[in-house]
Amino acid sequence: MLSPEYHRLLYQIAQAYYADEQTQAQIAKNFGISRPKVSRLLKRAREKKIVNISFVAPSGIMSELERGVQHKFNLEEVIVVPVSDSRDSSTVARELGIAASGILVRRIAGSEVVGIAWGTTLMAL
Numbered sequence: 001m002l003s004p005e006y007h008r009l010l011y012q013i014a015q016a017y018y019a020d021e022q023t024q025a026q027i028a029k030n031f032g033i034s035r036p037k038v039s040r041l042l043k044r045a046r047e048k049k050i051v052n053i054s055f056v057a058p059s060g061i062m063s064e065l066e067r068g069v070q071h072k073f074n075l076e077e078v079i080v081v082p083v084s085d086s087r088d089s090s091t092v093a094r095e096l097g098i099a100a101s102g103i104l105v106r107r108i109a110g111s112e113v114v115g116i117a118w119g120t121t122l123m124a125l
Helices: 004-019 024-031 035-047 063-072 089-107 120-124
Strands: none
Touching: 004 024, 004 035, 024 035, 089 120
16 A cells, blocks of 8 residues: 555656656656656556556557567567458558568668568569
């Protein structure tokens, strides 16, 4: 059970961080505590359900499947691409190529060497 004072502190710090968008350093200064303590208090506020964070995936996104595959195979990133017509190979290649090009552009920092094979999907990329 949280004391009323501690509960109030957790609430105030969570509100400053999540609602008022203050940095942990700003909160630390305002409350006269260290920045690592602010981090611990924010974690405690989440554990005690003072803060509830929810995620809303865009429609058509299979985030649970992506996360499952990512964790099972220890991958950095997984994207499941829903296709409009899975029976048409050119549609599948085009839609996979579009998704893959976005990832490639985001992942390449500029000094990598990229080797690409040949195929319909890679051509769409």
